[in-house]
Amino acid sequence: MKISGARTSKEIKLINEKKEKLKSFLREKGLKSTRQRDVIASEFLKTGEHVTAEELYREISKKYNDIGFTTVYRTLKLLNKSGLATERVFADHLTRYEPLSADDHHDHLICMKCGSITEFEDLKIERLQERVAEEFSFLSVSHKMEIYGYCNKCKDNA
Amino acid sequence: MKISGARTSKEIKLINEKKEKLKSFLREKGLKSTRQRDVIASEFLKTGEHVTAEELYREISKKYNDIGFTTVYRTLKLLNKSGLATERVFADHLTRYEPLSADDHHDHLICMKCGSITEFEDLKIERLQERVAEEFSFLSVSHKMEIYGYCNKCKDNA
DNA sequence: AGCCTAATTGAAAATGAATTTCAATTTCCT
DNA sequence: AGGAAATTGAAATTCATTTTCAATTAGGCT
Ligand SMILES: [Mn+2]
Ligand SMILES: [Mn+2]
Ligand SMILES: [Zn+2]
Ligand SMILES: [Zn+2]
Numbered sequence: 430m431k432i433s434g435a436r437t438s439k440e441i442k443l444i445n446e447k448k449e450k451l452k453s454f455l456r457e458k459g460l461k462s463t464r465q466r467d468v469i470a471s472e473f474l475k476t477g478e479h480v481t482a483e484e485l486y487r488e489i490s491k492k493y494n495d496i497g498f499t500t501v502y503r504t505l506k507l508l509n510k511s512g513l514a515t516e517r518v519f520a521d522h523l524t525r526y527e528p529l530s531a532d533d534h535h536d537h538l539i540c541m542k543c544g545s546i547t548e549f550e551d552l553k554i555e556r557l558q559e560r561v562a563e564e565f566s567f568l569s570v571s572h573k574m575e576i577y578g579y580c581n582k583c584k585d586n587a
Numbered sequence: 588m589k590i591s592g593a594r595t596s597k598e599i600k601l602i603n604e605k606k607e608k609l610k611s612f613l614r615e616k617g618l619k620s621t622r623q624r625d626v627i628a629s630e631f632l633k634t635g636e637h638v639t640a641e642e643l644y645r646e647i648s649k650k651y652n653d654i655g656f657t658t659v660y661r662t663l664k665l666l667n668k669s670g671l672a673t674e675r676v677f678a679d680h681l682t683r684y685e686p687l688s689a690d691d692h693h694d695h696l697i698c699m700k701c702g703s704i705t706e707f708e709d710l711k712i713e714r715l716q717e718r719v720a721e722e723f724s725f726l727s728v729s730h731k732m733e734i735y736g737y738c739n740k741c742k743d744n745a
Numbered sequence: 746a747g748c749c750t751a752a753t754t755g756a757a758a759a760t761g762a763a764t765t766t767c768a769a770t771t772t773c774c775t
Numbered sequence: 776a777g778g779a780a781a782t783t784g785a786a787a788t789t790c791a792t793t794t795t796c797a798a799t800t801a802g803g804c805t
Contacts, residue, residue, distance in 0.1 A: 461751090461801050461802070463801075495754095499754075538720065538725045551715060558734055566742075574730065654784090
């Protein structure tokens with residue numbers, strides 16, 4: 430796994446906004462701000478990727494040797510509840526998290542060879558999904574759409 | 588879980604065709620036809636539902652007390668490989684199987700209250716998915732699309 | 746600044762579905 | 776019928792996820 434640090438000042442500002450949101454959430458719920466939560470949230474938000482708790486834990490362990498896997502695991506759940514992270518499970522059945530507000534949305538192209546994940550949003554598809562739901566008098570709350578196959582790099586030398 | 592037995596003679600014929608396909612597959616691969624595989628395939632094909640190995644095993648156990656869970660589990664994998672079943676994992680993270688040839692395809696509406704699953708296929712969506720893949724020079728092999736929400740029955744009294 | 750209580754932490758244990766192991770049994774080819 | 780190879784089913788294992796629990800910490804209140 431590669432954790433690409435955020436670089437631009439715009440990204441840094443966004444991360445700090447999100448960390449403020451987390452603090453609000455914690456205060457609101459009578460929970461506490463801790464050094465661990467701060468570190469984990471920072472590292473997670475910087476990754477910008479679809480990480481498992483295990484992956485993020487290993488990455489954090491390189492810099493901090495006093496933050497346990499369980500706390501990383503629990504903090505990711507917390508970030509999810511607070512609306513700063515989205516939980517995803519792709520075909521490998523591992524639970525992953527990506528920094529994404531609950532109201533934002535996108536779907537995924539997943540390479541079956543190298544595992545790379547490409548994000549997309551197609552408003553036409555979204556609209557047609559709504560129409561399908563209507564057809565069945567179904568009240569749609571969320572949806573999941575994944576396209577599996579081979580990315581541009583992998584499709585030739587497969 | 589309700590296992591609804593197939594009723595019409597057309598359905599019965601279809602089931603028998605599928606059981607023949609299984610036999611061909613077994614012979615072809617140097618595998619053996621057994622009473623267990625026959626029973627499990629029959630019961631599975633009759634359900635027409637999205638069953639877990641556990642559910643199918645419990646159902647079969649009512650009639651047969653000498654067929655083990657492991658064999659049900661393995662036979663479902665086998666049916667999957669032979670193209671007679673499709674493996675599905677929805678939001679509850681349980682592996683389910685449904686009788687469906689590999690070339691056939693549909694997507695799902697899943698009720699978050701009662702768990703009912705409604706199937707649909709929308710060719711416009713399928714085409715747009717292909718277009719998205721093309722946009723990213725991605726070679727699409729399969730896709731998964733699930734809409735979560737509340738079914739017609741559940742959306743009012745929720 | 747010190748108290749106090751509730752929240753947090755992290756190691757270890759527990760859970761539970763999925764998968765593997767293995768000895769006994771069965772299939773089916775010759 | 777004989778025998779090699781596949782199958783079966785109970786039990787064991789795996790592995791991600793989740794829970795437990797004793798020790799520690801945060802932060803509101805004097
Ligand atoms: Mn994403
Ligand atoms: Mn289906
Ligand atoms: Zn790739
Ligand atoms: Zn429902």
